[in-house]
Amino acid sequence: MDVTELEQVLRTVRDFVREKVVPFEAEIDATDHVPDSVRSAAKEMGLYGFAIPEEYGGLGLSMAEEAQLVFELGYTTPSLRSMFGTNNGIAGHVLLEGGTEQQKKRWLPELASGRVVASFALTEPDAGSNPAGLKTLAKQDGDGWRIDGAKRFITNAPTADVFMVFARTDPAEKGSRGITAFLVPRDAPGLTVAPKDHKMGQFGAHTADVHFDGVVVGPERVIGGEAGVGRGYSIAMRCLSHGRIHIAALCVGMADRLVDESVGYTRTREQGGRAIAAFQLVQGLVADSVTDLYAGRALVLDVARRFDDGSDLRVGPATAKYFASEMVGRVADRAVQIHGGAGYMRETTVERFYRDARLFRIYEGTSQIQQVIIAREVIGAAVDG
Structure with a gap:
């Protein structure tokens, strides 16, 4: 997408959000x-497929272009981005990273249009930031597979189609x-979705547990076909690298x-007859937040460009997600402090x-997991003694 086209997209999304x-x-x-009305408008604008290649009905944004778009989406409630973020991100990228051409042609246009909503079912009660502890099992059943297990905190599960x-x-x-990825339709016998979770925040973005009790799927549901058996973990890690940059950009917004x-x-807030902007300690809080914002934006854009050229697919995404999610927490805390008592009231935007903001330090890999990834990649084998 050329610069002019991208700016038009960004301007349209900026106006829509605000x-x-x-x-x-x-x-x-x-x-x-x-x-x-917001959901319908998002579909009409192509927001369900901005990261999906044009050949499959999406806008085909690069990671650097996507980051700039997500800066705009992050300016409002995270529930907006959550509606279509999984289609573009970790769920859609399962197909982009590991799917057969037939699977891509069948499903990606559905995701890009918003006709189908996808969920990424990786996290389990005992396997969160480290998916290596996966316990959900898939056993061969004739020429297909029988899936048994449970997933937890699955974004969009209450409304997902696949x-x-x-x-x-x-x-x-x-x-x-020994981990494999499967595409399982919502109406598959044995698949049940629990009631939506009641979370601390991010209302309007729904998560829920998903249970698989003898869910049988055919061989065409294996992501990547026969060659995809056993490749699920590597697919998940590539999807999460993309997703971490995406979440980092959302934090910047x-x-x-x-x-x-x-x-x-x-x-506008006065104390002692003058605006609190005149108080140097308040100025310091604002200055720290502006500095954090600038640093986060620059880091995300640099990491996104390196992701696009293939020079950094692991450390950069982890650093961006780690810094930006921690950064927005600091900025949110200062914003509440600046607002004083009003910042603690439910009707206040900063509250x-x-x-x-608190959730960003947890999903797509906790801050501690990002620290481990960064350290292991930089230090190397010595981390294991």
Whole structure:
């Protein structure tokens, strides 16, 4: 996409977010529901497929272009991005990274249009940030597979049409080996979705447990076909690298909004007859947040470009996700502090964003997992003694 086209896309999304979504933020938080009008508009704008190649009906944005788009999406409630983020991100990329051409042609246009919503079913009660502990099993059943197990905290599970399910197909293998990815339709007998989780924040974005009780799928549901058996872990890791940059960009967008909210409040809130913007300690809080924002934006863009050229597919995404998710937490905390007592009230934007921001340090790999990835990649074999 050339610069002019990209700027047009960014401008359109920026206007949509600020004019059509921001006014609904309090309602979304209170009702735990994104208005249907917003969902329909997102489909019409192509937001369900911005990271899917044009040949499959998407916009085909590069990682660097996607990061800039997600900066705009991060300016409002995370539930907006969550509606279509999995189609573009970790679920859609299962097909892009590991699917056969037939699977891509069958499913990617459905994801790009929003006709189908996909979920990425990797996390389990005993296998979260480290998926090597996977216990969901898939055993051969004739020429197909029988899946048994449970997944936890699966984004979009209550509304998903298909699930990208990771299961151990070779129980004799340990750790990351012997894992395979499957595409399982929601209506498969034996698949049940639990009631949606009641979370601290990010209302309007739904997660739930998913159970597989003897779910039988044909060989065409194995991601990558016969050659994909046992390759699920490597597919998941490549998807998560992309997803970590995406989440980092989302954190930058949220930090941008929090800075705007903080600056606006300092100009209008008076204490002792003058605006609190005149107080140097308040200025220091604002300055720290602006510096964090600038650092996060620069890091994400640099990492995204390196991801695009293939020079850094692991350390960069981990550093971006680690720094940006921690960064937005600091910015949110300062924003509440700047607002004082008002910042602790439910009707205040910064209070809502404070709750929403906390999750970014957990999903797509906790901050501690990112530290481990970074250290192991940089130090090498010496980390194991």
